[in-house]
Amino acid sequence: MELDVNLAALWRQARRVSEDIVPFDWTASVVLDPIDIQLSQGKEVQLDDLDVVNGLLSVEGRQVLLFIPDQHAAVDIVQASPEKGKRFHVADCKTLQEMRAKGRFQRYLATNKLDGMFLITGNDSSGRYREVESELRVCMNCLEAVNYRDYAHHSHGRERRGIWTNFEIAEFFNTFSTSFRYLPRNIAPRPGSGTYTDDWAKISADIRSRCGFRCDDCGLDLSAHRNLLHVHHVNGVKSDNSAGNLRPLCADCHRKQPFHERMFVNAKDMAIITRLRNAQRLVGSDWGSVLKLADLSVHGAISHARHRGFEPPEIGYEFAGKDQTVIAEVEAAWPARKIAICIAEKPGIPGWTMLSGAEFMERY
Ligand SMILES: [Zn+2]
Ligand SMILES: [Zn+2]
Ligand SMILES: [Zn+2]
Known part of the structure; x- marks a missing residue:
């Protein structure tokens, strides 16, 4: 089979995807x-x-x-x-x-x-x-x-x-x-995205500063991590910059919008978003809030927990060391049961059961 990767097309693609997300790590999407x-x-x-x-x-x-x-x-x-x-x-x-x-x-x-x-x-x-x-x-x-x-x-x-x-x-x-350590490479064409206007960078910057760098969906204040606040075109038409069509969204709320299945969020950015949501007390203790704000990677497992009669877990649960510094973090945890669901590494905390989502579903 012949290798058919057109770099010029790839650059155009990277540019289209990136302008929703300012600033952007160019090299990551092209190499x-x-x-x-x-x-x-x-x-x-x-x-x-x-x-x-x-x-x-x-x-x-x-x-x-x-x-x-x-x-x-x-x-x-x-x-x-x-x-x-x-x-x-x-x-x-x-x-x-x-x-x-x-x-x-x-x-x-x-x-x-x-x-x-x-x-x-x-x-x-x-x-x-x-x-x-x-x-x-x-x-x-x-x-x-x-x-x-x-x-x-x-x-x-x-x-x-x-x-x-x-x-x-x-x-x-x-x-x-x-x-995963590496995000999927976005080399397949993305249908129906259209093109951005030349003044998009400025418009996007204005919208983001006017809303105080706050996500319009989950309410997260991203003034300390401005690159994680995107501006979303509600009707999907990238050239339509009318006020009602532009919505500032954090990277996680943005990827959950319809037709955004090729927008990927890496583990590091998701961990920052989760940590800030906890610090800003945005995650409620009810199932609705937990399922809306939990990392999508653990959705299957925590929905399973719900069916098995578990109470809603704590999302982005942190373990503190002797001097109260955070020594480990897991995606979801039930502190009373000492059970946690972790995506990548499982921290060794005495007395706790650390499981991947799949392991959790096998066991309970
Ligand atoms: Zn959000
Ligand atoms: Zn969007
Ligand atoms: Zn199979």
């Missing part, structure tokens, strides 16, 4: 490491080579999904009806665990492509061997394993099916962007 290029084309992996992070699949710190190019069904049939193709995996699900336990070998490719198109191989209905691009459908056991959108707790087949058919890779990666 592609060899591993990113390999993954964008599909990298052959063994199940044992994959790292599991927060119940998800990872290669060298990048979130990936796994698919099998060789199809049982005729490839033209799969193209016409993707549900007849083999499922792709996004989590360390029951199916993959069974495969691993049985030592079964399949040719798996790992990819971080967000557009939902896969290069599949096999015979077509006239018996001719072909290699074609096709959509595939996600594995349902994966959705269950990470409780994506509360999939595991919907009792109606119709609701579960809705989550399954509406599944979008970019949105899934957005949900878990804080779990």
Whole structure:
């Protein structure tokens, strides 16, 4: 396969994405490491080579999904009806665990492509061997394993099916962007974003200072971290700078807006936002507030906790050392139960049970 990364287009893309977010780290979105290029084309992996992070699949710190190019069904049939193709995996699900336990070998490719198109191989209905691009459908056991959108707790087949058919890779990666060391590379075109006006930098700066650097959704005051306050175009038209169309939003509230599934927030920025929200007492103790403001990476696990009769957890819980300095921080915690859910590292605090979201769901 030929490598087709057009750098000029990539720069334009980076510029379009970045102007919503001022200032912006240019280099981070443009430099592609060899591993990113390999993954964008599909990298052959063994199940044992994959790292599991927060119940998800990872290669060298990048979130990936796994698919099998060789199809049982005729490839033209799969193209016409993707549900007849083999499922792709996004989590360390029951199916993959069974495969691993049985030592079964399949040719798996790992990819971080967000557009939902896969290069599949096999015979077509006239018996001719072909290699074609096709959509595939996600594995349902994966959705269950990470409780994506509360999939595991919907009792109606119709609701579960809705989550399954509406599944979008970019949105899934957005949900878990804080779990990984590297954000997904935004190299697929972003539909319908339009172009910004030339005076956008000034307009954006004015809006942000006029509102006192406060997020219009969660109320967070970001005057000490101004780069985490964005200006959002409500109707999605980037050239429409009329007053009612511009809304200052923190990076976390912004990525949760419709059609923003390619806006990723890294763990460091999310930790700053969570810390400030706690310091400014913006997180209530009810489930509504906790679910609105918790890191999306732990949503599946804390929704699961709710179904299991837990009380709402404390979000961004901090452990203090002897001199009251913060020695560790976890995404969600139940201090009375001494149970915490952590995304990346699990701090060793005596007497506490530290679990990833997936481990929490397995245990409770
Ligand atoms: Zn799966
Ligand atoms: Zn906000
Ligand atoms: Zn926006």
